[in-house]
Amino acid sequence: MDKIKVGVIGGAGYTGGELVRLLLFHPQVELVSIHSNSQKGKKVYEVHQDLLGDSELVFTDEINKNVDALFLALPHGEAKGFLDNNEFLPSTVIIDLSTDFRDESDNFVYGLPEINKSRIMTAKKIANPGCFATGIQLALAPAIAHRFIDGPIHINGITGSTGAGKKLSETTHFSERNQNVSIYKLFDHQHLKEIKKTFHELDMEFKNNLLFVPYRGNFSRGIWITAYGTLDRSFEEVKDKYQAFYSDEPFTHVSDKEIMLKQAVNTNKCLISLQEKEGQLVIYAAIDNLLKGAAGQAVQNMNLAFGLEEKAGLNLKSIAF
Amino acid sequence: MDKIKVGVIGGAGYTGGELVRLLLFHPQVELVSIHSNSQKGKKVYEVHQDLLGDSELVFTDEINKNVDALFLALPHGEAKGFLDNNEFLPSTVIIDLSTDFRDESDNFVYGLPEINKSRIMTAKKIANPGCFATGIQLALAPAIAHRFIDGPIHINGITGSTGAGKKLSETTHFSERNQNVSIYKLFDHQHLKEIKKTFHELDMEFKNNLLFVPYRGNFSRGIWITAYGTLDRSFEEVKDKYQAFYSDEPFTHVSDKEIMLKQAVNTNKCLISLQEKEGQLVIYAAIDNLLKGAAGQAVQNMNLAFGLEEKAGLNLKSIAF
Amino acid sequence: MDKIKVGVIGGAGYTGGELVRLLLFHPQVELVSIHSNSQKGKKVYEVHQDLLGDSELVFTDEINKNVDALFLALPHGEAKGFLDNNEFLPSTVIIDLSTDFRDESDNFVYGLPEINKSRIMTAKKIANPGCFATGIQLALAPAIAHRFIDGPIHINGITGSTGAGKKLSETTHFSERNQNVSIYKLFDHQHLKEIKKTFHELDMEFKNNLLFVPYRGNFSRGIWITAYGTLDRSFEEVKDKYQAFYSDEPFTHVSDKEIMLKQAVNTNKCLISLQEKEGQLVIYAAIDNLLKGAAGQAVQNMNLAFGLEEKAGLNLKSIAF
């Protein structure tokens, strides 16, 4: 089979770089074009310096339309304008990593494979979920689908600094972030919208209140989710249904043991663990925000849309430590 | 005035060392004895190496009974036995940092100054609160006293590694802890007992369920608390009452702005911030687990018991970064 | 071609785990046996928890002799005894990661591919270099071979905590190591022996004094090397010769730009950068101590010994952040 010709738009940012890291080593992909206005003319490894020795590709500001798959890693709000101004072949699979199409407007399919796999497999336009959104949906999807939780669902999550991207800011200044803890967007994170949309699809009568406390953590990669609410069923049933829900999923695993964040870092996995106590069902989830929470899941979606093995190019060695 | 003669029992551990750091520089204290069976004969700065240049004191395994104040920094469960086997003068103020007397058995007074100040000022035996317990109680005390929250109270907290002490363990192994997140003692932390006791004293009809999720953080010092529940009153009233509750407190401050953990690290402060959203009252608190959560509060209690200025020896420069 | 049947002895430690991470995803390998006395009967992912979802293999205390390649990841000093007590087929390729055979005793070949590639390709017994030894040798090999440096060579290096392994100790206690810097084994690191042996092979008259200051860093993975000495040739020649020396090497790259440690972390690369100033040639090198410094290089050696592509199974996605 010919390799899939792939382009990346917005290749100089953190998500764009992570896409390049994955696509360069993907056995069925030929990465033909990496677009960046800000870095055009530079070798990709001059910006993503860890790629030294892996590729001699150069950033371009020209848009290569001769691609089978196109990843958009643009700032939120810019993907829509980009597609308005640039037409691609109807056969081109477009995978957007911004928030712009997560409402499934313009025929985009929401790219959370554990929920929408069959639709993704025939999609030409895929809206890749947000990082927190991925962790929270995977933590809760079986519970919502089976109505395990009665009443409000309490969620807290901790994100690594790479979630805030390459842009310099006070909250990502090393002297400030290091050894620190802080909160942002209390109960109001922008990802709640896409989460609720999915939950309504899993349960048309879904109406649990979601109370989400997002933390900034003093680490670079990873998202941790703790979610809980009043358990409305036997814990044995919960465990069985969680295992069943994800039994065919190559990346999402329900652990018998307690989990910790680093198990998932630098992989495309979502690891989940369950606990029952004080009448509450408690669900933990761990992902890498740049992989399962962004670029890894985008490649997983590409694999599905092209009928490749779902794990192709995604057998990633964990950092472990 | 003569200086207060002070002894420390269990001076080789993390809390014992922090007590020594404070007591050496306390203007009204003479630190006369630092007890340690394991380190006897060594200079204190050989174990607490940061004290080089500050003191030539030597650990002893003899118990000096000629002290005005005695701090017990023994492992949980050992303070009671120690006091059974060693009698001190009735005038000696004994401040125990373990869990052994936090139920106020044996005439101990629970040493949370913001709640029990008048009792502490006349106490001879003081049971110093736990670190998470201090943060959670100070975050919630005004809300409990004024019954601001209806129904369950959701608490999550993150602790630095020093909370686990000097003992080596897998969860404090650098390669494991670094850049990681994990959970322990879900809904079942040992500090909930002393917290509930205080809350019952603040409101005899207190019956809110407390659901506490404790995290292990990848930093050395500090405890962060987020607590919330359904708000039963106007937020203006809440803010006023919180300010009033702590208006005379030298270490506990209600901030108008968002707070972050490092504001409190290496100080004896408890910083609190309030938010109202989605019908919930949300309270954040930040302390240093070894200071306001242990040794700093113990010295504050000593100051109160001896009629000293409450802040004596506790004007500590924050680490800030 | 049939897959290579591989066994790992000592699979429960940090290096053993890293070998398992690599071997499970290696396209030409079948990992048939993971030996551990301490963990026998446990699933491998119960110990190396990041492997959940990757394998159902179980630790065994039986020694599977039906393997084509065997990795020994035993504590230093135990490999020799193990091989004395266990005989393997002459065709079995044995790769030892300890110090035991780095003197090339017992027909072992020193497994630094950039220096010994042709010998490794025909070896049955390979002694894998130490982590600092790998970094220092790759930083300096061209300079030694071409006698670029006159007089003593000054080296300082910083290692991540995983270099100290899984064993608990005060210097790897999170509360101690975090945000700290310290020195160990000044001028006397055990790796100097194997380094000097190689340098004598590169230049029979090698006699530069090596002064090596090793630091403990507050990070988990990676080794940084700075090496310098008085430059005895034109810097242009140095750059050309370094590029030439490593031009065919798939993992070792000489960068035109300044490098930083994280470029190499979670890869099998060695990145090198050169500078000339004040009459000194300064060489920087960055590797991942568990990969190019241990398990990654061991797999590279296996690839060479079996005539596989040198990079097989080693196209690893960098952590980058």
Add this chain to the structure above:
Amino acid sequence: MDKIKVGVIGGAGYTGGELVRLLLFHPQVELVSIHSNSQKGKKVYEVHQDLLGDSELVFTDEINKNVDALFLALPHGEAKGFLDNNEFLPSTVIIDLSTDFRDESDNFVYGLPEINKSRIMTAKKIANPGCFATGIQLALAPAIAHRFIDGPIHINGITGSTGAGKKLSETTHFSERNQNVSIYKLFDHQHLKEIKKTFHELDMEFKNNLLFVPYRGNFSRGIWITAYGTLDRSFEEVKDKYQAFYSDEPFTHVSDKEIMLKQAVNTNKCLISLQEKEGQLVIYAAIDNLLKGAAGQAVQNMNLAFGLEEKAGLNLKSIAF
């Protein structure tokens, strides 16, 4: 005695903030004015948030000339212009923390108390040393004064991120700096100039070459120095002379044991340790870059200039962990 009236110019940066932290708690100081053009009108604790509860002072853009001591914490290059445009009483002690007067131009005295104490005690204008400069000079001063080292002196040092100040930059971006190591200003650090000036004063014939490799470390506070060169005397003599050199110094201590960075962090100490090996004298030094390396030393200089106890306001509790 009346308190010393003190003003700070440039109070919004990291060094300015650290000065404020020290001066607020200094028993003989009244901090009367904190100048900042960028933050004028804001409460000091709105910018240095850890100061909440410590002071209600407000930043001003007016220059209060009615001060006994004035600290200039302006960007390098701006102090000179400031003093050209603003005249103060001849009695006002001016302590500048920038590089502008470290050449002792305009009657400034170089404010390294361990070397220049008597001159500082009568000075009206004091140029506070740089952070690396402080560490390196204190590490080497006795060796230079006594000509212990023959030939070049090799120095490497690691600095925390706060040395780079509040300004946002790629090398202080958390995602980049975290878990990373890099080098800057090889052999060419701007502090070498003031170091050499001092060394020439200690030994008019000083001519050792200084080769300094500065590292960026992944921690917030602290500077570590390793310095070595060929030992020209007995190690016993070296130790005796080092002890003697610093015997009367309240902040600089020569340790019998190995030291580590965190012993000095959040204190005004400089800790030094000595080793002899391979014919080399090796000296380690640890300071806090914002304290002994900046604001702490500035307050020490103020104490000296006003005849106060040298440690007044500087008995700081170490972070220890």
